[in-house]
Amino acid sequence: MTLDELKAKIDTDFKDQVLASAVSPQKELIVTVKSEFYLSLCSQLRDQSEYSFQHLSCLTAVDYPKENKITLVDHLWSYAHSHQVTVKVDLPRDNPKIPTVENIWKSANWLEREVYDLYGVTFEGHSDLRRIMMPEDYKKYPLRKDFSDDGFIIKPN
């Protein structure tokens, strides 16, 4: 399917769930979905044969402090049809929570742990939500734009 056909199909199939969908100048289809329909959209995107987005390439988050939101970004790729879609969800910056897609794509297990570690987004229903890069007892979320580590002080014995 071409990108425009894919966009039209998504617009019709998920009419009320999708906030916006557009084909960017870089030839990518970006779909912004409401957070309550995120899980169902993802599972349908994987399971329906016209989409068959079997491969979750990348799951990450972008911090927009001025608009007071953290956007969760999923990049999906279909081996069967060789097309790609980007799914975005906007989350409030104060307490970002979203259901996990771990049961849809297993690769999301670690990718979501990384987003939790670096941005502080809580994934409901995740089997093992722990920090992955930073030490277990680290308190801050490094990739947020307002992060400052107060210097790194090694106390002498």
Add this chain to the structure above:
Amino acid sequence: MTDLLLSQIRAGQESQFGTDEYVVNLGPQHPSTHGVLRLVVRLDGETVKETTPVLGYLHRSIEKICENRTYPQCITYTDRVDYVSAMSVNFAFAYAVEKLLGVEAPARAQWLRMIMVELQRIASHLLWMGSFGGDLGALTPLLYGMRERERIIDLFEMTCGQRLTYNYIRIGGVMIDILPEFVPKCRSFLDYFEKRVDEYESLLTYNPIFLERTKGVGVIAPEVGINCGVTGPALRGSGVSCDVRKKQPYLFYDQVKFEEALGTDGDCWSRYRVRMDEMVQSVSIIRQCLDRLEPGPVEAKLPPVLKVPAGTEVYSRIESSRGEMGVYLVGDGTAKPWKCKFRCASFNNVYVLDQLTRGWKLADIMAVLGSMDMIVPEVDR
């Protein structure tokens, strides 16, 4: 002791039959985890019950740093994301920025980039072959691989002066044109190397001990592989056609003839064969590129300060030596990226390690880890 280790030990003590399961820490300093990867392994005698990788020992916050550097400055950091295939990561980032800006590198630069990326693929697979053999106890292929790698690195040093972290592929083209001696030296290396691959195959491929260690070990079923995000030769070993050079061709990969190396069984041996075949295919690709090199400019005309318009983003993927390398960039109207994420193949490839090694022996963890061709800086960034 971290909570993780304590909880593992408690789990072992509470196990149903009261057998003495014990928890062993492989790493982070270990001769064969290819870097600082820590594996907490719960063992029952020699049998592995659970493998938990602990990451973060090489986390250098490259993504956060790149948010404070201009786009050309970020290229030096991309070398360190995967220092064994630095050219590929350089190119991944430069390609992503070119997509954002809408510029295209001139044809000669594209051919040169192809040659460098394919040479880098051969070099990376040689290092992998050496370390894979070394994990299994065959210490000689490592030295042979290094011998060949020296010749490739000499070619790179001739071109850009560096042996490991090149900073050669820039936004809009390459840093500098190749010297006239490059082409004949490259051709003579390719002729010499093609015969050498047979030498390595004779040492390892049908060796009965090697076959016993790798056949049937660490089988990735295709659906499991796709679902867990495995990409690259690790997935091609299971027979899934997933080469980004074929699916979403970039550079001039649609104009050169090469075959995608596919395995059949999904075990360590298939992955080994896939990488050996890929080396041979890369030789043929480089030959075709050398034939089609035409004189021309090697850099596109770009403004001195690269500013990306606000509200743009791109996710561009290439096939690096380990699998799909993706770069996700968000531009905000300034000369620095608002967000830069590297999607690295090793991150997902290490995730499946637990599933693959349950019920196998301790030695099989090494075999599987080696066959996945994992590089820790890619995992931690």
Add this chain to the structure above:
Amino acid sequence: MGEKIVEGVGGALHWVYTLLRLSAWASILDTIVVAVVMFALVAVFVMFLVWMERKVSAHMQSRIGPNRVGPFGLFQTLADAIKLTTKEDVRPVHRDKIPYFIAPIVAFVATFMGLVVIPFDQGMVVQDLNVGILYVIAITGFTVVAILTAGWSSNNKYALLGGFRSAAQIVSYEIPLVMSLVPIIMVTGSLSLKSIVEYQHQAGYWFVFPQIVAFIIFLISATAEANRAPFDIPEAESELIGGFHTEYSGVKFAMFFLGEYIAMVVSASVATAVFLGGWLPVPFLAFLHLPGFVWFVLKILFMIYLIMAFRWTFPRLRVDQLMDFGWKVLIPLSILNILVSGAVILMLEKGN
């Protein structure tokens, strides 16, 4: 030739004793002198072997190997030995003190004692026991105790794993080792290594030709007994760092290291004496008229070269595959060999 040397040296020694008025202690002094001489010779030979290993591995890997310390790097091992003896002795705090101390000593002494029955030349054997082969096998089996002790007393999970694996491996490969020698014992009717070599001298052929299967089984089992690749699970560097000798440093580590090489020398010597004709000259090179012990040493070097080449060619076997190979392939093969050899011996006797 060897007899003449031994008699000459013995005579000179006894003259020294009479000079020092110590003739009453002659037998004890003889033993001490022999022990010291053997130790010195073996130490020098092992140093040469370590250099040889490094050079052989280097040339197989298209490298050069040591070439700085002394001509062709021959003194490299001496430098390494000096380094090891001057190293700090790092010991784990919670080790089991006495076993930790004893284990390397046992490893070294056990293998060294195996050299007592090896006939280097016609009269050059320290003590030709009439149970020679039995003695060698029994003594070198002591290394299991040493390795297990080392693994246990180090208070380290890796070392323990290494100790277990090694014990399993050595115990399983003792059986094909002994059984591959049984046909030769059946033919010669003697366990003494000296009489086996003399039998080969009289029969005119070396035992390797009729018993090539036994030779190969012996070679493989000897490699396994010495914990050498492809059977070096106990010291698999890429898995367990050092295996049973992880926690040893300095002289203690040197003793384990030495023990491994001496085990290799002992196995090669037994193989040479039993299969390759001991001190007998190689038939088509007999015109060189070299002394018997020179032939013996050359044959040992050939065997050791084979064992070294194995290490740098093959990957390592996994523990259960190693056990499978020992129990399911080598032992049935050696039993079959005994049966067939026995049948052939009977037929030849009946024929006569």
